Amino acid sequence: MSEETLKALEEKTLEEPATEVETTATEKRATVDRGLLIVHTGDGKGKTTAALGLALRAFGGGLRVLILQFIKGGQRYGELDALEWLSRVSNGRISIKQCGLGFTSIGEQEEHERAAAEALKLAADSIKGGEWDMVILDEINYAVTMKLIDEADMMKLVEARPSNVHLVMTGRQATAALLERADLVTEMKLVKHPFLSGIHAQLGIEF
Secondary structure, rough: OHHHHHHHHHHHHHHHHHHHHHHHHHHHHHHOOOOOHHHHHHHOOOOOHHHHHHHHHHHOOOOOOOEEEEOOOOOOOHHHHHHHHHHHOOOOOOOEEOOOOOOOOOHHHHHHHHHHHHHHHHHHHHOOOOOOEEEEEHHHHHHOOOOOOOOOHHHHHHHHOOOOOOEEEEEOOOHHHHHHHHHHHHEEOOOOOOHHHHHOOOOOOOO
């Protein structure tokens, strides 16, 4: 979605809905009794999609939600436009940030590692900072698999999580330690994929 389209949409619909969003957020401002550690893993499609659906539900329930995307960067995914728009009309109660250099080998390994390390520090500060009720670390499992960050450092982040923060971690090949520690684990299983039939990635489905 272009910036011009977003601006036109805002001008057409957002003056009144913006007030409604803020009022709803105040009225419904939720507190987290017990934060959950949630893992979406597996070789099937839908891990990020499920996490973003959870983010939308949490936002609708009055929670403050931060989404940090490991690996992903350099390409505009549909969720960026949608969530950046939602962030603007809710005074930043939901936010998304790309922290990586992309899945393909855009830079040297050291550059990927540096980006992942910065993302991990941002994640740790955000989880402990008290500003967010839910933090989603998209593709962090893949960052561990690619050896961009150490499993031990990831687990330190998990153990340092305050009890009132939900932490959602996505990506293939979640480690055994993370699966053992998690409260909720969902494994996406690949049964059928349009790629196998020669159908290319489509806007709104894959990106």
